[in-house]
Amino acid sequence: MEASRARRGLRQDCYVYCISLILLLSPLVGGIQGQSTDANYLIGVGSYDMTGPAADVNLMGYANPEQNAAGIHMRLRARSFIVADPVLSSNRVLFVNLDACMGAQSVTLRTLSRLKSRYGGLYNEQNVVISGTHTHSGPGGYLQYVLYIVTSLGFVRQSFNAIVDGIEQSVIQAHENLRPGHILINEGELLMANINRSPSAYLNNPPEERAKYSYDVDKTMVLAKFVDQEWGEVGAFSWFAVHGTSMNRTNTLISGDNKGAAARFMEDWYREKYGEFSALAETEMLDFAPPGMRPEGLYLERRYKSSDFLKSSGGKRSTKMSSIMHRVRSPMKDSLKPPFVAAFCQSNVGDTTPNIQGAFCLDTGLACDFNHSTCNGKNEQCVGRGPAYPDDHFASTKIIAERQFKRAADLFESAKEQVVGKIQYKQTYVDFSNVVVKLPDGQVVKTCPAAIGFSFAAGTTDGPGAFSFKQGDNQGNLFWRLVGGFLKSPSKEQIECQKPKPILIDTGDMIAPYAWAPSILPISILKVGQFVILGVPAEFTTMSGRRLRDAVKSTLIEQSDGEMGDDLQVVIAGLANGYSQYVATFEEYQIQRYEGASTLFGPHTLSAYIQEFTKLATALVKNRDISPGPQPPDLVDKQLEFLPGVVLDSTPSGVTFGDLKQDVPANASYKIGEVVEVVFYTGCPRNDLLTEGTYGLVERLDSSSGKWIASYDDDDWSTRFSWYRLRTMSPGSFAKISWEIPENVQAGIYRIRHFGAYKHLFGSVKHFTGTSSSFVVSGV
Ligand SMILES: *[C@@H]1O[C@H](CO)[C@@H](O)[C@H](O)[C@H]1NC(C)=O
Ligand SMILES: *[C@@H]1O[C@H](CO)[C@@H](O)[C@H](O)[C@H]1NC(C)=O
Numbered sequence: 207m208e209a210s211r212a213r214r215g216l217r218q219d220c221y222v223y224c225i226s227l228i229l230l231l232s233p234l235v236g237g238i239q240g241q242s243t244d245a246n247y248l249i250g251v252g253s254y255d256m257t258g259p260a261a262d263v264n265l266m267g268y269a270n271p272e273q274n275a276a277g278i279h280m281r282l283r284a285r286s287f288i289v290a291d292p293v294l295s296s297n298r299v300l301f302v303n304l305d306a307c308m309g310a311q312s313v314t315l316r317t318l319s320r321l322k323s324r325y326g327g328l329y330n331e332q333n334v335v336i337s338g339t340h341t342h343s344g345p346g347g348y349l350q351y352v353l354y355i356v357t358s359l360g361f362v363r364q365s366f367n368a369i370v371d372g373i374e375q376s377v378i379q380a381h382e383n384l385r386p387g388h389i390l391i392n393e394g395e396l397l398m399a400n401i402n403r404s405p406s407a408y409l410n411n412p413p414e415e416r417a418k419y420s421y422d423v424d425k426t427m428v429l430a431k432f433v434d435q436e437w438g439e440v441g442a443f444s445w446f447a448v449h450g451t452s453m454n455r456t457n458t459l460i461s462g463d464n465k466g467a468a469a470r471f472m473e474d475w476y477r478e479k480y481g482e483f484s485a486l487a488e489t490e491m492l493d494f495a496p497p498g499m500r501p502e503g504l505y506l507e508r509r510y511k512s513s514d515f516l517k518s519s520g521g522k523r524s525t526k527m528s529s530i531m532h533r534v535r536s537p538m539k540d541s542l543k544p545p546f547v548a549a550f551c552q553s554n555v556g557d558t559t560p561n562i563q564g565a566f567c568l569d570t571g572l573a574c575d576f577n578h579s580t581c582n583g584k585n586e587q588c589v590g591r592g593p594a595y596p597d598d599h600f601a602s603t604k605i606i607a608e609r610q611f612k613r614a615a616d617l618f619e620s621a622k623e624q625v626v627g628k629i630q631y632k633q634t635y636v637d638f639s640n641v642v643v644k645l646p647d648g649q650v651v652k653t654c655p656a657a658i659g660f661s662f663a664a665g666t667t668d669g670p671g672a673f674s675f676k677q678g679d680n681q682g683n684l685f686w687r688l689v690g691g692f693l694k695s696p697s698k699e700q701i702e703c704q705k706p707k708p709i710l711i712d713t714g715d716m717i718a719p720y721a722w723a724p725s726i727l728p729i730s731i732l733k734v735g736q737f738v739i740l741g742v743p744a745e746f747t748t749m750s751g752r753r754l755r756d757a758v759k760s761t762l763i764e765q766s767d768g769e770m771g772d773d774l775q776v777v778i779a780g781l782a783n784g785y786s787q788y789v790a791t792f793e794e795y796q797i798q799r800y801e802g803a804s805t806l807f808g809p810h811t812l813s814a815y816i817q818e819f820t821k822l823a824t825a826l827v828k829n830r831d832i833s834p835g836p837q838p839p840d841l842v843d844k845q846l847e848f849l850p851g852v853v854l855d856s857t858p859s860g861v862t863f864g865d866l867k868q869d870v871p872a873n874a875s876y877k878i879g880e881v882v883e884v885v886f887y888t889g890c891p892r893n894d895l896l897t898e899g900t901y902g903l904v905e906r907l908d909s910s911s912g913k914w915i916a917s918y919d920d921d922d923w924s925t926r927f928s929w930y931r932l933r934t935m936s937p938g939s940f941a942k943i944s945w946e947i948p949e950n951v952q953a954g955i956y957r958i959r960h961f962g963a964y965k966h967l968f969g970s971v972k973h974f975t976g977t978s979s980s981f982v983v984s985g986v
């Protein structure tokens with residue numbers, strides 16, 4: 207049914223866009239002709255803004271209570287693909303890549319229930335994998351277990367909703383763009399983009415096993431290229447293991463870190479290369495909001511076709527004002543082809559770091575102690591250096607992003623191997639607190655209830671620990687003071703089970719005020735022909751990931767009676783559907799560095815995963831049912847929230863929202879590499895997330911038409927939107943918008959604008975905009 211609908215859609219739409227399509231994609235036409243006969247699936251991609259609250263909310267990843275959002279460097283997006291069987295189109299898989307620290311059980315459960323009410327059972331626990339990129343610069347507070355929301359003052363519903371909404375909208379796009387096409391896969395080595403941050407633990411793996419590999423981290427990038435039969439290339443999803451810790455624990459601007467930046471760079475590259483948006487500068491901004499819905503003072507230009515917008519908002523006109531703004535990137539006028547989607551997905555990320563120069567002591571400048579990552583016995587001073595060091599972390603982020611993007615672009619252009627074969631998937635829930643594991647040597651062992659070891663509190667060389675988890679600690683924040691009283695001492699049995707881990711927090715036995723850590727976790731396999739994605743709810747270390755991939759691959763081959771061969775391409779999608787910290791190998795666990803200390807379910811955690819995945823893979827090949835396992839709890843409605851809302855915004859007398867506190871100097875002129883900086887009186891960004899919009903905009907004056915053309919928005923690498931108050935709790939706040947003139951700038955007259963919303967004491971939120979004086983960009 208879906209297939210015939212898609213084909214009908216194709217015919218109807220063809221009149222409208224085929225001509226422009228041929229012009230638009232002329233460099234690709236050769237390719238399209240060659241490819242069109244090969245369409246063997248229905249494919250669709252989508253992408254949607256999920257940036258969330260850009261103020262006050264703790265950023266997820268470093269557990270640093272002082273690292274709260276204060277603006278945006280780059281927006282965060284949910285990027286999705288769907289692959290369906292052209293004959294039986296209900297047989298399909300959905301993969302979502304989030305610019306978030308991790309997928310989460312809370313997010314998966316809520317997203318599935320949204321998708322269920324929209325599409326019935328089409329997308330469900332079985333065929334959906336939602337994986338996080340592991341950026342450490344996205345708003346937190348969206349996970350449901352206590353331990354992961356301590357530094358965010360508990361749950362933050364606005365963060366949670368932004369993510370679930372973003373996923374839902376991106377899936378709607380992918381669903382509506384589902385049309386005949388094919389997929390190519392490719393793989394290649396990417397050097398100089400990751401190293402191992404716990405090499406001493408890796409070295410404890412057996413020498414004969416280590417001898418099989420050239421590196422102590424995976425250097426392979428795997429890429430899937432999505433080609434629509436008519437539209438040509440619509441997307442690329444790649445997997446490569448590297449932590450999202452290029453931006454360090456002092457950063458307060460929301461950022462997708464190295465993977466988010468790589469995605470943006472590749473999407474821009476595609477557009478420029480294939481002229482997808484060549485008409486951008488000439489495109490007239492569309493004004494589509496019905497006149498009655500225009501708030502005063504807010505310009506309503508939007509560069510997104512209204513039909514697409516309505517489509518993605520579910521066909522309803524009840525658009526929130528927040529989604530009606532200026533965007534620089536949007537599809538070409540009259541093209542129905544959706545924007546190209548590039549996603550950089552996370553894999554067995556556990557012991558990797560993008561800080562490839564290694565870890566050094568801040569005080570002495572010497573290398574840290576190899577085995578303990580300490581300086582003079584202390585961990586706080588030992589910090590990893592990115593490739594740009596001593597230049598700042600933005601520069602390092604850009605380098606690691608560009609390396610991933612460039613490799614992905616090569617793999618994209620040289621991809622030849624077509625994915626062929628059945629679409630299959632299997633998922634189950636496993637209670638990891640109590641798995642009986644039969645080891646290959648016949649020994650029978652068990653996993654344990656979750657617990658965290660002492661090294662957890664020390665953090666890693668990407669972000670030394672700041673977390674004081676001592677029993678009876680009354681120093682923490684409001685949330686910690688409330689929940690810290692529920693800390694428990696581990697039982698003898700638990701101490702024995704977790705050995706040699708010295709237990710810092712016995713999370714698995716702590717269920718008040720609600721569960722501290724998960725025990726029931728989802729594991730998934732999505733298989734499209736020879737391409738296999740393993741959804742794991744954790745950060746697997748390098749060697750853990752290799753063992754799991756090998757086990758699944760050999761099971762699939764052995765059990766398939768010759769149907770599957772060595773061409774199976776198995777990737778791990780990390781931090782998927784749920785989150786349970788790390789999975790180290792048994793041997794790495796003995797060393798008890800951060801990754802071993804954060805392997806929740808004891809020394810045999812990895813063996814339990816391998817055993818359960820082997821069962822899942824066997825069931826998939828044999829087309830057998832597998833027990834769904836115990837249902838994980840949905841704790842979203844029980845959550846405690848302590849982050850205060852916005853009470854009100856105000857400005858000093860004599861000025862109003864959108865007025866300039868700092869303008870550009872009169873008759874200013876700037877060259878490439880210089881930074882333009884303006885400051886506006888503003889309101890709290892939490893009043894309106896401006897989803898798919900922008901807080902800051904650089905506009906260029908088009909001399910022939912006299913119109914201002916949107917040129918760079920707050921998602922662009924060259925702009926930074928910083929939000930600040932002069933004093934905590936002050937109702938007055940400021941938006942600093944800075945723009946570093948990029949190399950490829952078009953010389954001309956520019957100005958900078960700010961969009962925002964402020965809150966009255968009695969609750970109503972009003973939008974405003976402000977504009978700087980114009981200035982000259984000379985280009986050199
Ligand atoms: C690290 O620890 C191992 C095992 O205890 C020891 O053999 C090695 O010498 C240590 N390396 C350094 C550089 O301290
Ligand atoms: C974080 O990065 C900034 C900018 O690169 C740098 O000044 C600072 O020292 C770094 N801090 C840590 C703890 O790495």
Ligand SMILES: *[C@@H]1O[C@H](CO)[C@@H](O)[C@H](O)[C@H]1NC(C)=O
Nearest residue numbers: 870871872873874875980982
């Ligand atoms: C700016 O330029 C105008 C016109 O060229 C000139 O009259 C004015 O004096 C200049 N102002 C400053 C502050 O340089």
